[in-house]
Amino acid sequence: MKAIEIISPSLDGLTLAELPELTAPGNGRIHVRMKAGSLNFADLAVAFGQYPGAPYPNIALCDGAGEVVAVGDDVWQVAVGDRVAIHVKPRWIAGRPNAELANAMRGATLPGSLVEIVDINAASVVKAPDYLSWEEIGSLPICAMTAWRALETGKIGPGNTVAVLGTGGVSVFALQLAKARGARVIITSSSDEKLERARKLGADATFNYRSNPDWDHFALAQTGNAGVDLVIDPVGGDGFGKSLSAVRHGGMVALIGFLGGGAATDLLPVIFKEIRLQGANGGSVADLSGAIAAINAAGIKPVIDSIFGIVNLREAYKLMAGGSHFGKIAIRFDW
Ligand SMILES: NC(=O)c1ccc[n+]([C@@H]2O[C@H](COP(=O)([O-])OP(=O)(O)OC[C@H]3O[C@@H](n4cnc5c(N)ncnc54)[C@H](OP(=O)(O)O)[C@@H]3O)[C@@H](O)[C@H]2O)c1
Incomplete structure (x- = not known):
């Protein structure tokens, strides 16, 4: 399957990679077909070699959203077909953090979201309201x-x-x-x-x-x-x-x-x-769940400044670094 890896700390390090196909999800895990994501300052830090402990190569992009396409045994949180936001700190489910929970972050110290399908703990995703687009859902996790x-x-x-x-x-x-x-x-x-x-x-x-x-x-x-x-x-x-x-x-x-x-x-x-x-050092799945519940209750539409495709990915990073945007910069996973 396709992914964008960041193979070295520079925008030129963003590289199309071919990764092995996934096998069926294990106990408590799910597969999510990724649709969209958004940029965060952490992505810039990774791209410019300033994120402590970021490995290279690694799958790029912290934030992501997609559709559940397979579930393992003992998964009760979501079902096939659900549209979900992927929490960036999959070990931090709720409550107070410690270093192990707070510092493990997708797209930074863990593999990120810019891949066709992710295999992830079912407890670390949050269902999204139907009225939001993929880009809007992909803008939620961190911000x-x-x-x-x-x-x-x-x-x-x-x-x-x-x-x-x-x-x-x-x-x-x-x-x-x-x-x-x-x-x-x-x-x-x-x-x-x-x-x-x-x-x-x-x-x-x-x-x-x-x-x-x-x-x-x-x-x-x-x-x-x-x-x-x-x-x-x-x-x-x-x-x-x-x-x-x-x-x-x-x-x-x-x-x-x-x-x-x-x-x-x-x-x-x-x-x-x-x-x-x-x-603040991010938050837990429970925090993301609270944010999404509030967004749904109030009918809030996330503000997407612009949407970039995969071929224009570097332009998206440059826009983010320039700071002229208002709200979020989204990435559509149009492989
Ligand atoms: N601790 C956490 O959990 C956490 C989570 C998310 C983000 N963050 C951090 O929060 C910061 C913002 O993240 P973001 O995603 O919102 O970034 P962003 O979308 O790039 O927002 C940047 C905006 O901040 C404003 N700004 C920049 N420099 C400023 C200055 N010197 N004085 C006043 N305003 C200034 C500008 O607004 P105007 O263009 O309107 O002037 C700029 O557009 C980053 O440092 C990021 O790492 C931390």
Whole structure:
């Protein structure tokens, strides 16, 4: 069967490979015919040799979705014909993580999704709503789960205000899911055009951080100087102090990523304001299941910026690296 392997850390390392056909699935395992997936920052890290412990060669792509085509004995979670999102951390089913559960990741340290058929633990997939396309389902595993988990951990509900930084994959899901939970959302972007799109998705207040980096002042003004209940921060870096400045006393900052690089930040506000700092290292199958249930209940349509086929795969990675997208970049497995 066909797969795209990344044989060395560079975009030129993305290579069409022919792998042995699978035999029947074992106990508790299923075969999924893969249909689509989406790009994440982790895919860039693998492609550029920056993901710790990533082997080469390895099947590319963390996120994926497909149709169950065979089930082994003792499989009760899904049946042949089901449309599923493939969780990226197949060992982490629920509860608190440890290194073994959290660090085993498809497309990074484990084989990824860009293959005709995967053989996988039936407990590590989540059924998807019928109204979503393959590309939309393939956009869910990492970003929707991460956004949902931050909102859950922050106990966000009606009356709360959430600040979301940027308009990439995690942030657009965070906007949509926070609105579904009844919260008020302030979102930032480098682009007025993207902020306009965010408003159409329900953002209550928007701020261009390129015109003026002081988005924290704006967030404070928007909340009568109290601060927001939760900041979803995929950026970190030198601007991380603004997240600490924008959050209310007793609020939470979810540090999701490090697009802004490492941070040298004054941590005193963490003490004075009793801020809860919450890191994220993906989530469990239960977290993905919660995200998909919420998406289904609210009828949320994932925002797909663009769809690339296999022959244009490298162009998709380049678009992701360039950062001009809004929401998710999808890959259609059109072998
Ligand atoms: N910890 C986890 O479990 C987890 C899970 C998923 C992702 N992540 C991390 O979260 C980060 C974002 O992931 P993603 O998939 O959402 O990426 P993405 O789709 O590439 O989003 C990038 C967006 O972030 C915004 N941005 C970039 N640099 C910024 C800066 N200096 N200040 C403010 N905003 C900035 C930009 O938004 P505008 O164009 O609107 O300005 C950009 O489009 C990555 O570092 C990724 O590794 C972590």
